[in-house]
Amino acid sequence: MDIPLFEIYWDEEDLKAIKDVISSGKYWSCGDIIEEFEEKIADYLDVDHCVVFNSGGSALHSVMNAYGFGSGDEVIVPSFTFIATAYAPMYVDAKPVFADIEKETFGLDPKDVKEKITPETKALMPIHYGGMPCQIDDLKEIADENDLILIEDAAESFGAEYDGELVGTFGNSSVFSFCHNKIFTTGEGGCVVTDDETIYEKLKLFRSYGRVVNGNYFTDPENLDYIEVGHNYRLSTMQAALGLSQLEKVDKSIELRRENANYLNNNLRSIDGIKVPDPSSDKYHKVYQMYSIRVLNGERTRADLMEFLKDESIAARIYFDPIHEYTIFKKFFEEEISLPVTEELSKQVLTLPLYPNMTKEELDYIIDKVKVFFMEKRG
Numbered sequence: 001m002d003i004p005l006f007e008i009y010w011d012e013e014d015l016k017a018i019k020d021v022i023s024s025g026k027y028w029s030c031g032d033i034i035e036e037f038e039e040k041i042a043d044y045l046d047v048d049h050c051v052v053f054n055s056g057g058s059a060l061h062s063v064m065n066a067y068g069f070g071s072g073d074e075v076i077v078p079s080f081t082f083i084a085t086a087y088a089p090m091y092v093d094a095k096p097v098f099a100d101i102e103k104e105t106f107g108l109d110p111k112d113v114k115e116k117i118t119p120e121t122k123a124l125m126p127i128h129y130g131g132m133p134c135q136i137d138d139l140k141e142i143a144d145e146n147d148l149i150l151i152e153d154a155a156e157s158f159g160a161e162y163d164g165e166l167v168g169t170f171g172n173s174s175v176f177s178f179c180h181n182k183i184f185t186t187g188e189g190g191c192v193v194t195d196d197e198t199i200y201e202k203l204k205l206f207r208s209y210g211r212v213v214n215g216n217y218f219t220d221p222e223n224l225d226y227i228e229v230g231h232n233y234r235l236s237t238m239q240a241a242l243g244l245s246q247l248e249k250v251d252k253s254i255e256l257r258r259e260n261a262n263y264l265n266n267n268l269r270s271i272d273g274i275k276v277p278d279p280s281s282d283k284y285h286k287v288y289q290m291y292s293i294r295v296l297n298g299e300r301t302r303a304d305l306m307e308f309l310k311d312e313s314i315a316a317r318i319y320f321d322p323i324h325e326y327t328i329f330k331k332f333f334e335e336e337i338s339l340p341v342t343e344e345l346s347k348q349v350l351t352l353p354l355y356p357n358m359t360k361e362e363l364d365y366i367i368d369k370v371k372v373f374f375m376e377k378r379g
């Protein structure tokens with residue numbers, strides 16, 4: 001048995017979707033299929049607009065630009081995240097300000113967020129960790145009370161719900177990633193969703209070199225104007241076709257993720273020394289982009305468990321180390337940053353394999369090895 005951290009959920013329809021675009025011999029970039037992909041995402045989430053990008057990172061950069069954040073502005077972010085969340089404000093010369101997380105969801109702690117607000121704060125940007133909704137209603141309330149923009153970095157959590165509402169629908173704008181370890185994938189890719197028409201228009205400009213476009217970017221006969229500096233952050237049509245095909249089966253793949261995660265939860269819950277990612281209340285409807293347990297004894301035991309699983313050919317990985325401790329942030333920000341819960345949890349969290357098409361044999365193998373470690377190796 002050799003169990004990877006994740007496997008992609010795909011089928012023949014995905015291949016056909018890409019092949020159809022290629023064999024048409026046209027519109028491999030820009031065109032109807034990309035717009036259709038955007039419309040389908042917007043419909044799924046019941047939002048007004050979606051703009052797709054060639055990565056979650058370029059989507060984050062574009063949304064920071066669209067709101068006009070810049071030098072002197074602060075955006076409150078978690079440190080327990082992928083580094084792109086904190087880079088986003090830095091792409092536009094604004095400052096990421098780290099707030100601590102809470103243990104319930106590993107998301108931004110509303111209490112600490114309040115403490116971190118200054119006159120320079122322009123936005124809050126929580127993430128939904130590994131498919132687990134954060135306490136987004138409290139964060140939205142804080143944003144509203146303080147006149148701040150709320151941007152959800154929902155990169156990891158397409159389809160997750162908080163209190164019956166899909167994540168990505170709480171913020172003024174929200175970002176998703178379609179990188180290959182996400183809930184559905186176009187290889188690389190991402191999007192911003194928003195109900196704000198002005199932000200929508202700005203996102204489209206920034207994605208395509210700042211050129212005003214009436215029809216198709218490549219085939220429109222008119223020479224239109226360039227009105228701001230932009231990038232080529234476009235997703236290709238092959239990727240959009242793949243995304244449409246992936247989106248067709250996203251509910252099925254989420255259901256399979258949940259079944260597998262519940263099976264792991266039910267069989268690992270009784271082990272002393274770990275905490276499984278059980279939903280703590282039925283408010284949190286998770287999609288398990290990652291299956292992350294807490295090893296309560298901390299770093300040493302976690303390292304031993306990782307090593308043991310590696311020897312048994314089970315992949316496991318740490319998501320995340322606290323990003324405020326990386327060189328890049330030490331270089332930019334002189335102040336000492338202390339985030340006790342982030343620092344504690346990031347010594348405990350370990351991500352185990354979880355993907356839609358896991359077999360019962362694979363799940364049982366993982367359960368057995370984790371039990372062996374805690375019951376035999378650790379006494």
Ligand SMILES: Cc1ncc(COP(=O)(O)O)c(C=O)c1O
Pocket residue numbers: 055056057058081082084085127153155156177178179188189190
């Ligand atoms: C929380 C979070 N934000 C942003 C990103 C960036 O997305 P991408 O890898 O598509 O650029 C990721 C991706 O791993 C992520 O997990």
